Amino acid sequence: MTAANLTADHVTVLAQVADKQSGEPFFFWLLAIVSTFAALGMIFMRKAVHSALLLAVVMLCLAALYAIEGAPFLAFVQVIVYTGAVLMLFLFVLMLVGVSSTDSLVETIRGQRLWAAVAGIGFLVLLAVGLGNAAIGNSAGLKQANAEGNVMGLARLLFSKYVFAFEATSALLITAALGAMVLAHRERTTPKPTQKDLSTRRFLAGAAGVHPGPLPGPGTYARHNAVDMPALLPDGTPSELSVNPVIAARTDTASRHADLYGDTETEALEQDVAAVKAATEEAEDASAGPREVKEAGK
Amino acid sequence: MSPGHYLALSAILFTIGAVGVLVRRNAIVVFMCVELMLNATNLAFVSFSRMHGNLDGQIIAFFVMVVAAAEVVVGLAIIMTIFRTRRSSSVDDANLLKY
Numbered sequence: 001m002t003a004a005n006l007t008a009d010h011v012t013v014l015a016q017v018a019d020k021q022s023g024e025p026f027f028f029w030l031l032a033i034v035s036t037f038a039a040l041g042m043i044f045m046r047k048a049v050h051s052a053l054l055l056a057v058v059m060l061c062l063a064a065l066y067a068i069e070g071a072p073f074l075a076f077v078q079v080i081v082y083t084g085a086v087l088m089l090f091l092f093v094l095m096l097v098g099v100s101s102t103d104s105l106v107e108t109i110r111g112q113r114l115w116a117a118v119a120g121i122g123f124l125v126l127l128a129v130g131l132g133n134a135a136i137g138n139s140a141g142l143k144q145a146n147a148e149g150n151v152m153g154l155a156r157l158l159f160s161k162y163v164f165a166f167e168a169t170s171a172l173l174i175t176a177a178l179g180a181m182v183l184a185h186r187e188r189t190t191p192k193p194t195q196k197d198l199s200t201r202r203f204l205a206g207a208a209g210v211h212p213g214p215l216p217g218p219g220t221y222a223r224h225n226a227v228d229m230p231a232l233l234p235d236g237t238p239s240e241l242s243v244n245p246v247i248a249a250r251t252d253t254a255s256r257h258a259d260l261y262g263d264t265e266t267e268a269l270e271q272d273v274a275a276v277k278a279a280t281e282e283a284e285d286a287s288a289g290p291r292e293v294k295e296a297g298k
Numbered sequence: 299m300s301p302g303h304y305l306a307l308s309a310i311l312f313t314i315g316a317v318g319v320l321v322r323r324n325a326i327v328v329f330m331c332v333e334l335m336l337n338a339t340n341l342a343f344v345s346f347s348r349m350h351g352n353l354d355g356q357i358i359a360f361f362v363m364v365v366a367a368a369e370v371v372v373g374l375a376i377i378m379t380i381f382r383t384r385r386s387s388s389v390d391d392a393n394l395l396k397y
Contacts, residue, residue, distance in 0.1 A: 024299050032307045039311055039334060043318040048327050055330050058311070062337050069304065071344050071356050074363075078340075081363055086333065086370045093374045094326060097387050108390055113321055120317035127309040136302045140351030153353045154360070162357055169364050176368035183375035186382070 027068055035061035048097075052090050059083045070142035073150050216242040232276045238269070304345035311338035325377050325387045329370070336366045 038057040045051045059082045067075035107113060145153050158166055193201075206212030216231045216239055231242035240248050311334060318331030340359040347355025381387050 028299055028303060032303075035307070036310055036314070039314040042327075042330065042334065043314060043321060048324050051327050051330055055334060058334060059337060062341055065304070065307075065341060066344050069344050069348050071347070071359075074340075074344060074356055074359055077360065077363060081367055082333075082337070086367060089370055089374055090326065090330060093378060096378065097326065097381050108323070116317050116320035119320065120313050123316060124309065124313040127313065128306070131302065131305050131309060136300065136305065136349065139299075139301045139345075139349040142348050142351060142353070145351055145353050150353075150356075154356060157353055157357050158360075161354075162361075165361060169361065172365065172368050176371045180371045180375040183372070183379050 024068055027064070031061045031064050031068075035065075048094050049091070052087060052094060055090075056083055056087050059087065070146055071150065073154055211241065232272060234276070234280050301345045301349040305342055308338045308342040308345065311335075311341070323388050323390055325380070325389050326374075328389060329373055329377070333366060333370070336362055 035058045038054045038061070042051045042054040042058065045054065059078060063075045063078040063083070066072075066078055142150075147153075148156075202212050228243060228247045230238040230240060230248070233239050315331045315333075315335035315338060318334065319328050322328050322331065340362050343355040343359040343362070345355075347353060347359075377387060384391050
């Protein structure tokens, strides 16, 4: 064994020992497995929100991998820009489109999934063969490049060698911001209705029989204050207007007044009506007293 | 660790993203898969940067992030505009950009 060979062997052994001591293999395999499964889940989840959350997992894993690989600046940018901004933008749009939107499982192109899987596996094999044939030696490590600190090193390159690309980036960002504004802007085809227009419209509708004022709240005069209880009008009739139309369409008014005391529906409704009448009379008595005093005071 | 491991992970993530683009029909999810592919290439760039011992790869990854951010802004705005007129975010329904 020559001396050169010996030193080369030493170097590899030393590199392996340093590797094991830094705990890099453990973190790499952990993050690799988590990110691969999260990415697979992202494809297979039917709900778009779940996909977005799994994408967040993948991005956080990648940020940790960047940190391991001696790119702390990129790791932070990954968390701030991707997980913080881009993914939140995705979630915003998902909320606007509707969270409950799910993909239908019907294939519009026959055999689309099968052929996509075949193409994916073929592509992976292609990449694997390419990587296998490439001469990937041991990594040189970033100790020297990061000697001043990662951010300093990046800044030195960014503002000298890549300064033109950096300037072009600013133009790109401005264009993107403008584009988003243009695309999000909606031209009004009709003038915006003023408060006066809205009021006129409401009273014109009132002339046609629609109540122009606000609708009564549910359960206002009843013994209950649940949203599905219709308000009882002072004469004791339940007001269908006070309940959400969806609820009103679903059940009968009388059945909603049935309560836990074991009364029949009509009995419960009669009890409620009687209670309302009593309360109305009480209120009238109470308001009659002070009013007389006031008038006497005048 | 050898850069090969990182490159293999990057290749796997890229392939998963590509299959997602082919398979999914919700435009937003397709877009997320494109983001996954961009992230995978970033991982490869960072690994190459470490392999060669200089920071150029990290600079490229940084530029990829900037371009991806701009792309997301415009792309999501387009998806929203299509959704507003079509009431759907499926890529099957968007075959005419004008109406």
